[in-house]
Amino acid sequence: MRNAMLSCFVVLFSVKGLAATGKTLTVGFGAHNSPPYALIKGEVNTGGVIADIIGEISDSLDINSRFVFVPRKRIEKYLLDGTIDFYLISNPKWISHNALIWTIPIFKEKNVIVVKKESKDYETLEDLHQKTVGTIRGFVYPSLTEAFDTQYISRTDVRSLKLNFERLSKGWIDGFIDSDILIDYVFKEHNYDDDFKVASYLVSEHLIYGVLSPKSDISIEEINNALDKLITEGVISAILSKYRINESGIAKKKK
Known part of the structure; x- marks a missing residue:
């Protein structure tokens, strides 16, 4: 059933080489993700902040990534049933189910x-x-x-x-x-x-987080380690700057 649903909704599949782990992170996005979060043509995510950050996470963890076009009202459902593994631009105040797993804050x-x-x-x-x-x-x-x-x-x-x-x-x-x-x-x-x-x-x-499905094969520890490195090394800042966003929005690390 999960594979059938994915075949209906998957609109972009990107692999940078063959991932050694063989794992794939399925990421939700939608029309509600305005540019520069997602640069969408039809129902295809052709670039933007979400695609760039996911690309960096995928490279860091040596995994594949897949993008799924989803309506805003279905995000929580698809995370809970495993249709998608991950959704990037979110906050615990917007999606409140206690089974969902939150990343460290990424930017403001x-x-x-x-x-x-x-x-x-x-x-x-x-x-x-x-x-x-x-x-x-x-x-x-x-x-x-x-x-x-x-x-x-x-x-x-x-x-x-x-x-x-x-x-x-x-x-x-x-x-x-x-x-x-x-x-x-x-x-x-x-x-x-x-x-x-x-x-x-x-x-x-408010702070922007990513949210992980409890059914994902990729752990929150793996994603948080990747994100922490991207923040520390200035990669998130560089991605935002690429789209001419003021860097003051970068989330400050806790000391």
Whole structure:
């Protein structure tokens, strides 16, 4: 059954030589992983932060890697039943099942608000009162949950960052929330500095982790050792810099 499911969903298989261990790490990704996390054509992950980090982990552990296109709402299910072994861009606050196994923190990410260039700056939560804010469907914003639930702020969902930029441009929303990493990439790719700006109000700051299936043949110790080396040697920093992301997002190692 597992092989049948994989045959339906596997869209990219990459092997750098023949892995001595013979093991394969099956990694989930999806349309919700906006660039530069995943550079997707059709349902194929052609590159980006996820592919680069997985490539480095695979090389370090001498294993193969396989990418599987999955919807956001199926990530937890597929991790639990072993359809995928690993999912990279996550946080224990977003996927909470206690059977899942978490890596060490890899880097930091901030949720910020984008507004039109000519708009008044939002500096506090009170500035957002009665505003309509674009969000990503299925995503949780813990710091704003109460404000959304009480309609202090109106939340309106779409599937992608691109759609929120389009809605903001047309004046359908007052601003939108997303990752500073994704927004930084889009601003620089499309020269958006003259049209939009990031508001002063910081929605949240959190660490990014990977999450491992309890059914994976590859242990969390192996993955954590690989990640620790990549962080220490500056490889994660170099990957983020490749996509022109500010290096201040790198997770600091505990002393």
